[in-house]
Amino acid sequence: MDQSNYKQTKTKRGLTYSYYCSPSTSSKPILFLSHGFPSASFLWRKQVPFFQQLGYGLIVPDHLGYGATDKPTDPKLYVGRGLAEDMVDILDAEGAAQVIAIGHDWGSYLVSRMLHYCPQRVSACAFFAVGYKPADGAVNLITRTEQIRNALGYDLLAYQRFFVEPDAPALIERNIDSFINLLYPEPPELWKKSMSVDGGTRAWLEGNTITSLPSYMTPEDKEVLRSSLLSGGLSAPLCWYKAQAEESNLEEDAKLSPSARDIAHPFLYVAFNKDYLALPFMNDTIHDKYVKGPMTRKEIDGDHWGVMSHAAEVNQILLEWMVSLASV
Template identity: 25%
Template structure:
């Protein structure tokens, strides 16, 4: 362990004990609450450990050791300069290092958005370490298939899919970083059920030729689940770190495809749970993956679609907490 702190988070509440642990990236910042079986919580883009603020106290009160981390490149965790240092195998190694640094031999791993993919592939590659897995918003798809960059390049016709837009270093940063707070407010609103654009509006997941993602985001409105203090917390994190570390995750998808070729088509055999949103494009685009769960997640204990957008554990915290506890209590 490198260090620890119980300083208040923005808004004056102590969500848990802040610790910085030695890991493959150099250091990984975690927030820990409770005692009992370890539950590791992995966030997505563009978020932080703070995305789990409504789960940490509930899991702790139910008898679990809940630990939310900052993925490498985010928050107080290390931010390697080399873009290739954000490949999936390195993130899996970070998760293993965190479990060991916490003095544990195994954990249940739960992830949202990119965190869901990180959690799933951690369970796939390290089944002895991760004894169960919960996936939020992004369904499990086994490694393999066509090269990811080729798939994303074909999406959208004349428009550019956001994953392709994120590929070139510096390009998305030039859009986002001059006004990180405003951009974050826009993406959180664009993908939240109560503030997302109407069905007939331009899709915020795509970029028009010569355009930006920002121009398709709602402006002047926050989703019901996000306070100004919440937005300030996220903005302060990214204003300090920039977005390159976070965006480098997208810039390694072809490397991941190569690195994980030995696992092509492989199921995750541990107990698993999936929670998605009925108005979340990430869930709906991968409906075929959900249909394939009898083969890809043979020990799935539950698959639930909630009435919400992409930010599921923040939009529907009570329902998510109930379903997570049912899953955990029955392991």
């Protein structure tokens, strides 16, 4: 992604955000691409040039804690409403009245909060791997170990309990290569064997376990990711998990009316069938309850990082869906 296309703006909360920006041509809509953990705007490097050359506008932020964006370590700054309002400030800085909001991983959580708190700024929404996350009060799931294990056969969120431990940032930083190998797994089953076992993520890192890179990540890609994470450390990115564990967002979310949790926007969900953490059937259950507007569901035979490993397929699905919206 061309560094000359990056801009910065300060939000009303006093936070400086960095974001990639490219204007649309003719009447094409603006795509808002929202990354998760631990990736930054670089996640979308295979989507940006594809849609840019087709004339779509692009706004691709480094979210709070990542890239050249501020990196505060107070979990309360990572509350969903505040994050959504930060995105409105970015849209305002670019004169973007509406965007097609597209999320992956924690980026899906942020898009969900945009739908709650600034729905008029979103014309349509798409979710990859991680689906829509309603503000329904069921936020902190990491303590429900037995319930999750009994339902799924393994401890789906065990890794999150490690991520909120006090020494997690320092341990990750000391063993950053091992961390990248685990978070971008080869093979995908590593997540079920190591991240979904209590103490598994810590043991992996303390052993400084190294595996081969997945096919979608070049050594150059890894170095960009490595440098980005180490430049600011992991304390800030892990605040996304701490805010959830501390239920920092419940007070604001409780103010939402029940109807604000229902989604009437055109909706695309792309399931990644080899994702052992963002399980498609769990997302489907939520979507069946809350999505009230036109919904499109697709599947990709990839793991959590399908936007990279199956970029051509992802791009085509997204393009065809957007074209269908324009023809309605």
